[in-house]
Amino acid sequence: MKNKTICIFSAQYLPHMGGVERYTYNIAKECIRRGHQVIVVTSACEGVDDISVEQGMKVYRFPSFQLMNGRLPILKNNRQTRQLFDVLKQEQIDFCIVNTRFYFLSLAGMKFADENHIPFITIEHGTAYLTFNNILLDFIERKYERAMTRKGKKYCQHYYDVSEFSRQWLREFGIEGEGVLYNSINPDDYHISELTGELKEKLAPIENGVSIAYTGRLIPEKGVNVLIESFEELRKKYEHIYLILMGEGPLESDILNAHDDHIIYLGRQSNKDVINILNKVDVFCLPSRSEGFSTSVLEAALTKCCIITTARGGSKELINNPQYGLIIQNNDFHYVYEALENVINDANYRKTSANNVYKRVIENFTWKQCVDELEKAMNSIIE
Structure with a gap:
């Protein structure tokens, strides 16, 4: 035009x-x-x-x-x-x-x-x-x-x-x-590189386990509290899991009060570092109660994460089949807990769903x- x-x-x-x-x-x-x-x-x-x-x-x-x-x-x-x-x-x-x-x-x-x-x-x-x-x-x-x-x-x-x-x-x-x-997203804008310095040091432990990441605003409707609660309960059964949290907002104090060395809070990160971090993790979880169409979900797909999110906004249109990830009904504790436990125990699903959603995002969004x-x-x- x-x-x-x-x-x-x-x-x-x-x-x-x-x-x-x-x-x-x-x-x-x-x-x-x-x-x-x-x-x-x-x-x-x-x-x-x-x-x-x-x-x-x-x-x-x-x-x-x-x-x-x-x-x-x-x-x-x-x-x-x-x-x-x-x-x-x-x-x-x-x-x-x-x-x-x-x-x-x-x-x-x-x-x-x-x-x-x-x-x-x-x-x-x-x-x-x-x-x-x-x-x-x-x-x-x-x-x-x-x-x-x-x-x-x-x-x-x-x-x-x-x-x-x-x-x-x-x-x-x-x-x-x-x-x-x-x-x-524009795939050409994303250039993945190795982590260095303090980020590399903080994330070194995740190499020996299953890592779950969240990035976004730390506000109630994103379900951050439920994610932490679910993770803390899962830690009673699984020693080898890690939760990486990125972002800032009013719930930051709740995260800082979570006394678990397997919860790694990185605060606000540049978009470049977010991508490099997501590239290192296994699972991306966004248990939100309100979304339009989360950029973080698109970026998680681009970096080949296994995705868990709620039936809110465009995520359901990206993940329109279980082969692309898990869509949970809402962010009630038992839904988040069950979905996380399922992917923790299924390495093959984590890998295949991540590869499938990667292909879907670059072809359609x-x-x-x-x-x-x-x-x-x-x-x-x-x-």
């Missing part, structure tokens, strides 16, 4: 880590590779300019309050915000993409596109309500999310999803998604395929 200037609204963006942030980055990178110009609009980040050029894309960072440890950025309604929107209007934008439907910046992006007569889509990334493991906060969050979605529907006519599961979730709000723009579908959506809406 003819080259366009595409503006992507993402409530958070790099260096803030998360699935939507990486989705935004990879969509932008593939669009730039095809000759499009890309602008990313996101929340302010300490130490970074309001407007900058980063890896070929212009990034606008709007002043925001960072609530809930950054999980709920609130766009500030002040002079600086208005000035940045005035500058953004001068960019000659052809098309807008709004990632997620319920953040204040998302709603501002929809309103901006609508008022300036710019065609746009909103991409849904979730499959359940956010949870804070607090009855009152969860009740408030649901009210907030529904209210924001109702407001967004006044502006947005075209919704897309990162998985068919997300598409089903949108129906909860009376929205019918028009298509799926799968979260994906790449950013080239995703942006092919995005360009089709853009053409249909612009015309």
Whole structure:
């Protein structure tokens, strides 16, 4: 298609880590590779300019309050915000993409596109309500999310999803998604190398056992607590297993309080090191209660891990048969425990399922395929 200037609204963006942030980055990178110009609009980040050029894309960072440890950025309604929107209007934008439907910046992006007569889509990334493991906060969050979605529907006519599961979730709000723009990977971006230094030293013990890894945000809906609980119970039967945890978040203290030298907490790691670590482990487990389509699952497939995850989001569309990995019903303790025990005891299954899912991911879930579908959506809406 003819080259366009595409503006992507993402409530958070790099260096803030998360699935939507990486989705935004990879969509932008593939669009730039095809000759499009890309602008990313996101929340302010300490130490970074309001407007900058980063890896070929212009990034606008709007002043925001960072609530809930950054999980709920609130766009500030002040002079600086208005000035940045005035500058953004001068960019000659052809098309807008709004990632997620319920953040204040998302709603501002929809309103901006609508008022300036710019065609746009909103991409849904979730499959359940956010949870804070607090009855009152969860009740408030649901009210907030529904209210924001109702407001967004006044502006947005075209919704897309990162998985068919997300598409089903949108129906909860009376929205019918028009298509799926799968979260994906670009195999050429991943270069596996040997671990060195402190990482090599910390992970040396796993060579003599079965290793299980988790990488992602350390928040309740990812099931990190259940994974640790299941592992600690399995350790009573199996001496040769190890759990490697990577990421950061409010549950970090729970991990640090787990007194077991077979639980190896590495904190936040660069994407390069995550890939090198996953390449060394046997099993990747993501017992999440809410996912769009986890990048970590795609990367685990690319590094030939045996995968265990829940029937949430796009993972079920990648692992659509037991030959590709184990999909468990939910992240209740007994499901996670049983799945882990099964793969611990079956080395042949670990190997064959890992090889099968590797082949499936590189044949079906790449950013080239995703942006092919995005360009089709853009053409249909612009015309």
